[in-house]
Amino acid sequence: MSNSVWQQVTFGGLALHQWREVSYLHRLLNPFRQWRQASWLLQWADWIALLLVALIFALAPYVSTTLIGVLLIACSSFWLLLTISDEAGDGLTPIHLAVVLYWGVMVLATALSPVKVAALKGLIKLTLNLLLFLLMARTLRRPQLRTGLITVYLLSALIVSVYGLRQWFFGAEALATWVDPTSSLAGTTRVYSYLGNPNLLAAYLIPAVMLSAAAIFVWPRWLPKLLAGVMLGVNTCCLILTFSRGGWIGFVGAGFVLLVLLVYWWSVHFNPFWRRWALPVFIGGAAAFLVVAILALAPLRSRVASIFAGRQDSSNNFRLNVWAAVIEMIRDRPVLGIGPGNDAFNQIYPLYQRPRYTALSAYSIFLETAVEAGLVGFCAFLWLLIVAFTQGLTQLRRLRQLADVQAYWLMAAIATQVGLLMHGLVDTVWYRPQVSTLWWLMMALVASYYVASSPKTWRINPQ
Numbered sequence: 137m138s139n140s141v142w143q144q145v146t147f148g149g150l151a152l153h154q155w156r157e158v159s160y161l162h163r164l165l166n167p168f169r170q171w172r173q174a175s176w177l178l179q180w181a182d183w184i185a186l187l188l189v190a191l192i193f194a195l196a197p198y199v200s201t202t203l204i205g206v207l208l209i210a211c212s213s214f215w216l217l218l219t220i221s222d223e224a225g226d227g228l229t230p231i232h233l234a235v236v237l238y239w240g241v242m243v244l245a246t247a248l249s250p251v252k253v254a255a256l257k258g259l260i261k262l263t264l265n266l267l268l269f270l271l272m273a274r275t276l277r278r279p280q281l282r283t284g285l286i287t288v289y290l291l292s293a294l295i296v297s298v299y300g301l302r303q304w305f306f307g308a309e310a311l312a313t314w315v316d317p318t319s320s321l322a323g324t325t326r327v328y329s330y331l332g333n334p335n336l337l338a339a340y341l342i343p344a345v346m347l348s349a350a351a352i353f354v355w356p357r358w359l360p361k362l363l364a365g366v367m368l369g370v371n372t373c374c375l376i377l378t379f380s381r382g383g384w385i386g387f388v389g390a391g392f393v394l395l396v397l398l399v400y401w402w403s404v405h406f407n408p409f410w411r412r413w414a415l416p417v418f419i420g421g422a423a424a425f426l427v428v429a430i431l432a433l434a435p436l437r438s439r440v441a442s443i444f445a446g447r448q449d450s451s452n453n454f455r456l457n458v459w460a461a462v463i464e465m466i467r468d469r470p471v472l473g474i475g476p477g478n479d480a481f482n483q484i485y486p487l488y489q490r491p492r493y494t495a496l497s498a499y500s501i502f503l504e505t506a507v508e509a510g511l512v513g514f515c516a517f518l519w520l521l522i523v524a525f526t527q528g529l530t531q532l533r534r535l536r537q538l539a540d541v542q543a544y545w546l547m548a549a550i551a552t553q554v555g556l557l558m559h560g561l562v563d564t565v566w567y568r569p570q571v572s573t574l575w576w577l578m579m580a581l582v583a584s585y586y587v588a589s590s591p592k593t594w595r596i597n598p599q
Contacts, residue, residue: 212264254479255476289574290348296330351544386557390551528553529550
């Protein structure tokens with residue numbers, strides 16, 4: 137009984153393919169489907185979609201946000217073209233329904249926003265990201281395309297990380313005050329590579345570390361596996377050298393989840409002793425390594441200690457003051473918030489800010505969601521996370537029974553989501569396009585594995 141209720145809460149019992157088969161709207165689009173069948177170019181639709189999406193992840197660290205926006209518009213337009221000319225069949229997942237619910241709440245928040253024009257700009261940015269998710273979720277269902285897109289991102293991230301390591305060895309000018317000038321790390325180089333901000337770089341590299349670890353198992357032959365190992369080491373070192381405390385928290389959280397999922401995956405081959413003790417041994421070993429590294433390296437030890445310094449650390453003090461103002465904003469508009477986007481935030485926040493503590497965001501994705509869309513939007517966001525993680529673990533169990541090597545990408549995606557959420561507890565680089573596109577890539581990866589488990593439930597009457 138409880139399992140049935142949970143399936144309904146997470147949309148697990150819906151036969152979504154049946155909705156498209158009986159949808160009147162889908163029948164009205166029949167002329168477009170006939171046109172698509174006659175189109176030579178759209179026979180290569182999935183590859184064209186892959187090219188458009190790959191351009192985003194190949195260029196994102198190096199180009200302006202304006203160009204990223206243009207590419208997002210191109211992806212959105214192509215998704216619309218494919219959707220109106222698509223045949224009835226698979227494609228919709230429970231994650232899609234949760235995403236639509238989340239977007240609908242954001243539309244309401246925009247309509248009721250005290251700064252509607254600014255909120256509309258934020259809604260447009262969010263919509264472009266969600267349309268990118270929709271295009272990726274349908275394209276990545278093919279393992280070949282899934283692996284291809286991940287490879288493009290990993291190769292681009294490798295260039296970013298190599299340049300970051302170069303900054304560490306040869307020095308780099310600090311473009312902002314990223315370290316408390318009174319701390320022992322005041323003269324330490326924090327690498328930022330092509331992204332211009334070490335916190336942003338750390339968030340960008342969390343998926344790279346997890347996916348490069350997965351690539352070791354997915355990519356065939358030893359030479360690609362060796363390249364994946366090099367990527368794992370380079371990306372990890374560069375992430376650590378950002379000295380981003382939020383990035384470190386996300387890295388540790390993502391690594392822990394990936395380790396747990398790997399042990400779960402391999403446990404079918406363990407003897408009874410290791411089935412019981414493998415997870416404690418792996419976690420204990422990883423924890424011991426972290427402790428030794430922190431104790432042995434003075435810069436690392438100092439940076440970790442600053443996490444617990446409270447208001448004595450200038451960065452901590454800044455965030456605490458911003459969070460206090462944001463909580464007051466939420467209290468004044470608790471239902472649907474002020475509307476999405478940093479433009480809306482920048483118009484309302486000055487009315488609440490503490491003197492000398494200007495901010496462009498809430499410095500927490502959870503507070504940011506609550507201030508943008510109120511408690512209704514916050515609940516919709518949590519629902520989206522619950523549905524996504526439920527589907528991810530459900531499909532992982534299925535792939536485990538099939539011993540499908542593609543499951544390693546799924547494990548990396550789930551771990552990355554946890555890592556970005558943990559980083560997002562204390563920062564909002566998640567809303568920068570270089571990172572937001574990666575978040576929706578992880579969501580699309582999880583959705584791309586969906587296989588309906590019960591096509592006979594929730595039948596839809598066409599009458």
